[in-house]
Amino acid sequence: MQYQGKIYRPWPEANSLLIQTTLGCTHNKCTFCDMFREKRFRIRDIEDIFKDIDEAGSTMHRVESIFLIDGNVLALKTPFLVKILEKITATFPECAKISLYAGLNDLRRKGISNKWFIPQRL
Numbered sequence: 001m002q003y004q005g006k007i008y009r010p011w012p013e014a015n016s017l018l019i020q021t022t023l024g025c026t027h028n029k030c031t032f033c034d035m036f037r038e039k040r041f042r043i044r045d046i047e048d049i050f051k052d053i054d055e056a057g058s059t060m061h062r063v064e065s066i067f068l069i070d071g072n073v074l075a076l077k078t079p080f081l082v083k084i085l086e087k088i089t090a091t092f093p094e095c096a097k098i099s100l101y102a103g104l105n106d107l108r109r110k111g112i113s114n115k116w117f118i119p120q121r122l
């Protein structure tokens, strides 16, 4: 796995596999936050992301939860993000949850597709 710079894991993701998809944060200006100050935002090459997923797939027995890092992964264009989601679900069919940090404006720009909508289990 190729993690670059400081990595932050929110506590609800304690058991999640972390896949670095972006570096840094698109905003990176909140005065109270220095999580990604050292990094300039960029999207990792999809080949490098896939390499990390393949490596995890060959070394980890069972992955039920994945957290895509760094900041604001939802800034990715939808087709790019879908390729990553499809790669994850093909590699880890047992994975029940994929989560990520998202900026509100990027969330609002996304459409809704039934393909990726899985109702929460109560």
Ligand code: SF4
Pocket (backbone or CB within 6 Å): 025, 026, 027, 028, 029, 030, 033, 034, 035, 036, 071
């Ligand atoms: S990670 Fe979140 S809190 Fe930190 S600078 Fe980016 S938008 Fe602000």
